[in-house]
Amino acid sequence: MKTPALAQQIIWLTGASTGIGEALVHALQARCQHLFITARNVEQLQALAEPYQNVTALAADITDIAQLQQVADHVRARFGRLDTVIANAGTCEYVDVDAFDHRLFERVFNTNVMGLVNTVEVALPLLRNSPRGYLTAVSSSVTYLAMPRAQAYGASKAAMTHFMACMKADLVHQGIDVSVISPGFVKTPLTDQNDFPMPMRISAEDAAKAIIKGLEKRPWDIHFPKRFTRLLKFMGALPTTLRFAITANMSLKKGNKDSSL
Numbered sequence: 159m160k161t162p163a164l165a166q167q168i169i170w171l172t173g174a175s176t177g178i179g180e181a182l183v184h185a186l187q188a189r190c191q192h193l194f195i196t197a198r199n200v201e202q203l204q205a206l207a208e209p210y211q212n213v214t215a216l217a218a219d220i221t222d223i224a225q226l227q228q229v230a231d232h233v234r235a236r237f238g239r240l241d242t243v244i245a246n247a248g249t250c251e252y253v254d255v256d257a258f259d260h261r262l263f264e265r266v267f268n269t270n271v272m273g274l275v276n277t278v279e280v281a282l283p284l285l286r287n288s289p290r291g292y293l294t295a296v297s298s299s300v301t302y303l304a305m306p307r308a309q310a311y312g313a314s315k316a317a318m319t320h321f322m323a324c325m326k327a328d329l330v331h332q333g334i335d336v337s338v339i340s341p342g343f344v345k346t347p348l349t350d351q352n353d354f355p356m357p358m359r360i361s362a363e364d365a366a367k368a369i370i371k372g373l374e375k376r377p378w379d380i381h382f383p384k385r386f387t388r389l390l391k392f393m394g395a396l397p398t399t400l401r402f403a404i405t406a407n408m409s410l411k412k413g414n415k416d417s418s419l
């Protein structure tokens with residue numbers, strides 16, 4: 159079946175209050191029929207939605223399935239279906255192996271992995287009511303190469319990508335398309351905290367443009383900027399000895415102790 163035009167779509171975007179999500183609100187609202195936006199900061203969401211007639215802001219923490227179910231109930235009452243879900247909400251914390259803390263992993267996995275699972279659980283029945291539903295999740299290009307300090311963030315994003323690949327295998331039989339979105343570095347409040355160089359970092363507005371281009375075509379992996387993501391994919395495919403030599407060289411711990419590979 160032909161991919162429905164964005165103009166006819168009812169879309170739910172999570173993590174819409176800042177960063178990539180915020181840029182997507184402005185870029186998507188003009189192209190779709192109705193956009194539901196969620197995050198925890200409801201004041202920020204309402205300010206974003208205010209100028210637009212076809213944007214509805216609802217507060218929902220993705221780690222709380224009851225709050226997400228309320229969003230789904232609201233969507234069902236108004237439109238009876240969802241055509242596209244963009245599970246964008248997420249968090250990032252980097253690990254210091256000298257101050258290893260399982261609670262950091264719990265926070266990151268609970269938001270990124272369980273938050274996605276929760277979102278999918280409440281959204282699936284509504285996607286099944288669409289002529290051709292589309293489930294997408296914002297993972298990361300970090301999944302192409304296991305980098306230092308990304309034990310929690312990178313592993314959570316790898317889990318998300320694997321989860322989505324499994325969903326694709328099952329949902330293809332129900333006429334629902336599935337994609338992951340794998341950005342490189344994008345300038346947002348999340349990356350503003352980073353204390354390391356971020357090569358080829360792009361603006362949130364350019365990220366939103368690349369995502370919308372992808373939403374119109376529905377490839378398995380919507381990745382950008384291509385120069386950066388192709389380089390990471392290439393490094394990720396190198397023989398292990400070479401690959402680990404490169405990533406060990408990126409580690410802040412290098413030179414601390416005997417780091418023989």
Ligand SMILES: NC(=O)c1ccc[n+]([C@@H]2O[C@H](COP(=O)([O-])OP(=O)(O)OC[C@H]3O[C@@H](n4cnc5c(N)ncnc54)[C@H](OP(=O)(O)O)[C@@H]3O)[C@@H](O)[C@H]2O)c1
Pocket residue numbers: 172173174175176177178179196197198199200218219220221246247248249250269273296297298299340341342343344345346347348349
């Ligand atoms: N920026 C990058 O370079 C980059 C690269 C690759 C992937 N990504 C991914 O892109 C997505 C968006 O990130 P961003 O860079 O735009 O960061 P951001 O500006 O920090 O945005 C994160 C969004 O997620 C929401 N959020 C976080 N925890 C939530 C929760 N428990 N429940 C509901 N909403 C929650 C935040 O809203 P509230 O705080 O209001 O809830 C916010 O709207 C994330 O999944 C991130 O991992 C970003």
